Amino acid sequence: MLDIQLLRSNLPLVAERLALRGMTLNTAAFEALEAERKRLQVHTQDLQAKRNTLSKQIGMLKGKGEDASAVMAEVAGLGDALKAGEAALAELMPRFDTFLELIPNLPHESVPTGRDETGNVEILRWGTPRAIAAPRDHVDLGTALGGLDFEAGVKISGSRFTVMKGQIARLHRALTQFMLDLHTTEHGYTEVYTPYLVNPESMFGTGQLPKFEEDLFMVPRSDGSRLYLIPTAEVPVTNLVRGEILASDVLPLKFVAHTPCFRSEAGSYGKDTRGMIRQHQFDKVELVQMVRPDQSWDALEQLTGHAEAVLQKLELPYRKVALCTGDMGFSAAKTYDLEVWLPAQNTYREISSCSNFESFQARRMQARFRNEKNKPELLHTLNGSGLAVGRTLVAVLENYQNEDGSITVPAALRGYMGGTEKIGAA
RNA sequence: GGAGAGGUGGCAGAGUGGUCGAAUGUACCUGACUCGAAAUCAGGCGAUGUCGCAAGGCAUCCGUGGGUUCGAAUCCCACCCUCUCCGCCA
Numbered sequence: 001m002l003d004i005q006l007l008r009s010n011l012p013l014v015a016e017r018l019a020l021r022g023m024t025l026n027t028a029a030f031e032a033l034e035a036e037r038k039r040l041q042v043h044t045q046d047l048q049a050k051r052n053t054l055s056k057q058i059g060m061l062k063g064k065g066e067d068a069s070a071v072m073a074e075v076a077g078l079g080d081a082l083k084a085g086e087a088a089l090a091e092l093m094p095r096f097d098t099f100l101e102l103i104p105n106l107p108h109e110s111v112p113t114g115r116d117e118t119g120n121v122e123i124l125r126w127g128t129p130r131a132i133a134a135p136r137d138h139v140d141l142g143t144a145l146g147g148l149d150f151e152a153g154v155k156i157s158g159s160r161f162t163v164m165k166g167q168i169a170r171l172h173r174a175l176t177q178f179m180l181d182l183h184t185t186e187h188g189y190t191e192v193y194t195p196y197l198v199n200p201e202s203m204f205g206t207g208q209l210p211k212f213e214e215d216l217f218m219v220p221r222s223d224g225s226r227l228y229l230i231p232t233a234e235v236p237v238t239n240l241v242r243g244e245i246l247a248s249d250v251l252p253l254k255f256v257a258h259t260p261c262f263r264s265e266a267g268s269y270g271k272d273t274r275g276m277i278r279q280h281q282f283d284k285v286e287l288v289q290m291v292r293p294d295q296s297w298d299a300l301e302q303l304t305g306h307a308e309a310v311l312q313k314l315e316l317p318y319r320k321v322a323l324c325t326g327d328m329g330f331s332a333a334k335t336y337d338l339e340v341w342l343p344a345q346n347t348y349r350e351i352s353s354c355s356n357f358e359s360f361q362a363r364r365m366q367a368r369f370r371n372e373k374n375k376p377e378l379l380h381t382l383n384g385s386g387l388a389v390g391r392t393l394v395a396v397l398e399n400y401q402n403e404d405g406s407i408t409v410p411a412a413l414r415g416y417m418g419g420t421e422k423i424g425a426a
Numbered sequence: 427g428g429a430g431a432g433g434u435g436g437c438a439g440a441g442u443g444g445u446c447g448a449a450u451g452u453a454c455c456u457g458a459c460u461c462g463a464a465a466u467c468a469g470g471c472g473a474u475g476u477c478g479c480a481a482g483g484c485a486u487c488c489g490u491g492g493g494u495u496c497g498a499a500u501c502c503c504a505c506c507c508u509c510u511c512c513g514c515c516a
Contacts, residue, residue, distance in 0.1 A: 004475095041476065045485045052485090055497040059444030068496085075496045223505090245436070245473090366474095370436085374455065376473075 001363045002103055008034065017106040020113055020325040025103065033096050040092060044085035051078050101204075102211055105360040107325045108297075108334040114324030120337070121324065126308070127317030129341045130399065137344030138397040139275040142168055144405050145424045148276070159273075160265060160280040167423045171409070172283070172393050174416035176258050179285040179310055183386055187306045189256035189287060194236035196259060197227040202239040205365035207331035207357075214266045217280075229262035233286035234383045241290050242365040245376050251369055252291040252299065256386065259284065276390050277349065283389035289382045290367065293359065296380035300356040304336045307352045307386040313412045316395050317341040319348050333358045338387070340395040351391045354384030 007014055007030060015025040054075040061068040112121045142148030147168025153161035164172055183189040197219060203209040208216060208231060217229040230236055237255050246253075261284050272278035287306055291299045304320070311318045323335040332355035339348035359378040362368070368376040400408045406424035409417050 038476085041485085045476070048486085049484055051496075056445060058496055063444070072496050079496090225506095247436085370454090374471080 001100055001360060002106065003359075003363065004100060007100075014106065018103070020107055020111075021104060021328065022115060022326045023104060030099065033092070033099060037092055037096055040085060040089050044082070044089050047078055047082045047085055051075055051082060054078075098210075101364075104330045105333050105357065107328060108356070108358075110322075111328065111334050112322055112324045113326075115326040117324075117327045119324035120327055121322045123320040123322055123336070125317070125319040126312065127315065127341070129317045129343060132343050132401065133403075135343035135398065136401060136405070137275065137342075138394040141397050141401055141405060141407065145407070147171075147423075150275075157280075160278065162276055162279060167417075167420070168393070168397075170417060171396065171407075171413070171423065172389060174413045175389050175392050175396070176283060176285060177416050178313075178413055179386060179389070180256060180258055182310060182313065183256040183285070183287060183306060187254075187256075187287075187309070189254045189306075192237060192240070192255045192257045194230075194233065194240075194257055194259065196230050196236075196262075198230055198236055198239070199225075199227060202235055202242070203228050205239050205242050205367075206235045206361050207364065208235065211330065215264055217262045217264055230259060231263045232261050232284060232383075233257040233259040234288060237286065237288040238290075238361060238381050238383065239365065241362075241367040241379070241381075244367060246290075246367075246369040246379070248292070248369050248371065251379065252289055252295065255288045257286050257288070258389075259286070276394050279390060282391075285386050285389060287354075287384050287386040290362075290379050291382065292369065293377070293380050296356050296358060296382060299380075299382055300334065300336070300354065303382055303384050304338070304354040307338055307354055307384050310387050310392075311338065311340060311351070314392070314396065314410045315412075316392075316399055318351070329353075329355065331355075331357050331360050333360065336384075338385075340391070341399065342395060343398050343401075349391070351395065352385040352387045355382060357381045357383075 002014065011025075011027050011030065015027050018025045054071055057071050058068045058075070061071065112119060114120065139148065139150070142164075143150070145166075145168060147164060147166050149163040149165060152163040156163070180191060184191050200209055203216070208228075216231060219227045219229065221227065236259075237257050240255070241253070260281055262281055263279075265278060265280060268278060276282070287303055289299050289303055308318070308320065318338050318340045321337045321339060323332075323337055328335050335353055335355040337350050338352035338354070340351040341347075342349050358380050361381045362378040367379055367381070369379050371377040396410060396413075397407055400410060402408060402422075404424075406422050408422055409420055414421060
C-alpha cells in the first residue's frame with residue numbers, strides 16, 4: 001500500500017511513476033473520493049465533538065445535582081445528523097481503502113523502464129554452460145531413471161502435480177537441506193517453520209489479497225471463515241512482524257524457511273505444461289529480511305548474493321536480470337531475477353526472484369520499529385527465493401546429465417546423498 | 427468436543443455508566459548528582475486518522491463485530507483468541 005499522504009501531496013508524481021508500470025491511475029476518481037472523504041469526515045467529526053462536549057456537560061451538571069434537561073434536549077437534536085454522517089463515512093471509507101489497496105508499489109528510480117519481459121536488463125552471467133550433445137530434458141531423464149512419475153501425479157491429484165521417487169526424491173531433499181544449511185551457517189539467517197495455511201489478513205499483508213485471489217488455493221471452513229494455502233513462504237514469514245513494533249536493535253531480521261508452495265496457476269494454461277517447471281505444488285527455500293529503511297537497498301544486493309551463492313556452489317550457470325517496470329510484481333519496488341541455464345531448452349529460466357518492497361508490505365501489515373526518536377516507523381521488507389527447489393532439481397538433472405542417462409551428483413550435495421556420486425550409474 | 431478463567435498502553439497490572447486515553451509499576455527519553463557508570467532525585471513519555479502555514483485543535487482506538495445510552499474499558503448479544511482441567515488424537 002502506498003502512503004496516502006504521497007497521493008494527496010503529489011498525485012501527478014505517483015501517476016507518472018505508475019505509468020512506468022503500464023498502469024493508468026484514475027486521478028480524477030481519487031480526487032473526487034478525497035474531496036468527498038474530507039467533506040464527510042470533517043462534518044462528522046465536528047458533530048461528534050459537539051456531542052462529546054455536551055455529554056460532558058450533562059455529566060458535570062448531574063454530578064452537582066443540577067437540572068440537565070436543557071442540555072439533553074440540545075444533544076438529542078444532533079442525533080439524526082450524526083447518524084447520517086457516520087453512516088455515509090462508513091460507506092465511503094471502504095471504497096477509499098479499496099482504491100488505495102489496488103494500487104501497486106512505485107518502481108525504484110534504478111529500475112529499467114520497459115513494457116514487458118523484453119525490457120528486462122541482464123546484469124551479469126556466471127559460469128559457462130557445458131557443451132552437451134543432444135541434451136535430454138528433465139522429463140526424459142527423470143522418467144527413464146524411474147525417479148519422476150508425472151502420470152502418478154495426475155492420477156492422484158491432477159495435472160501439474162508430480163511424484164518423485166528413489167534417488168531423485170532424495171536429491172530433491174538433499175537440495176533443500178543444502179540450501180537451508182548454507183543460509184543458516186554462512187549467511188546468518190534464522191530457520192523458521194511456519195504454517196502452510198494462513199488467514200486472509202496474512203494474505204492481505206504481503207499483497208496477495210485482495211487483488212490476486214484467483215492465484216491462490218482457498219480452503220473454506222465450516223464456520224464460514226477461510227484459510228489459504230501459501231503460494232510462497234514469504235507470506236507466513238513476513239507476517240511474523242505484522243502488527244508489531246520492534247526494538248530498533250533487533251533489526252535486521254533474517255529468516256529462511258523451507259515450505260511447499262501452492263499456486264493455482266490460473267491463466268497460465270498451455271504454458272510450461274511439460275515437466276516440473278510450473279506446478280500447483282512445489283518446494284521453495286525462501287529468504288526474508290526485515291530491515292531499517294536506510295538499509296534495504298544494500299540488503300537487496302546481499303540477499304540476491306545469498307541466492308546466487310546456492311547456484312555457484314552447485315556450479316550451475318545462471319544470469320542475473322533486473323526486471324523492468326512493466327514486468328515487476330505488484331508489491332515490489334525493485335526485483336532481480338536469477339535465471340538458471342537449462343540445456344534442453346537452450347535458454348535461461350527463472351529460478352529465483354529477489355525483491356525489495358520498501359514500506360509497501362509493512363504499511364499493509366503495520367510492521368514497525370522504534371527509531372532514534374523512539375517513534376514507531378515502518379520498516380522495510382525483502383524476500384527472495386534461495387532457491388525454488390523443484391526448478392533447481394530440474395537444473396541439476398539437465399546440467400549434470402551424462403550420455404548414458406545417468407546424473408552426476410554435484411560435489412556440494414554428495415554429503416547429503418550418503419556419498420553417492422552418480423544416480424543411475426550401472 | 428465439554429467445563430472453568432481471562433483478553434486494558436513496549437511489558438506487568440488497576441479500573442463495573444459521566445473531566446478515563448485510562449492509576450501504579452517497569453521499560454524508554456531528558457536533566458541533576460558523578461571523572462564516568464550504577465543507584466537516587468526531578469521532568470517527560472500510547473497509536474492512528476484528520477484540520478491547520480504554525481502553535482495547536484478535533485475524532486477514533488481498552489480482543490473483534492453489533493446493540494443499549496445524552497454519554498460505554500465499564501451494561502447486553504455474537505464471535506475470535508489465550509490459559510487450566512476433562513475427552514479425543516499423530
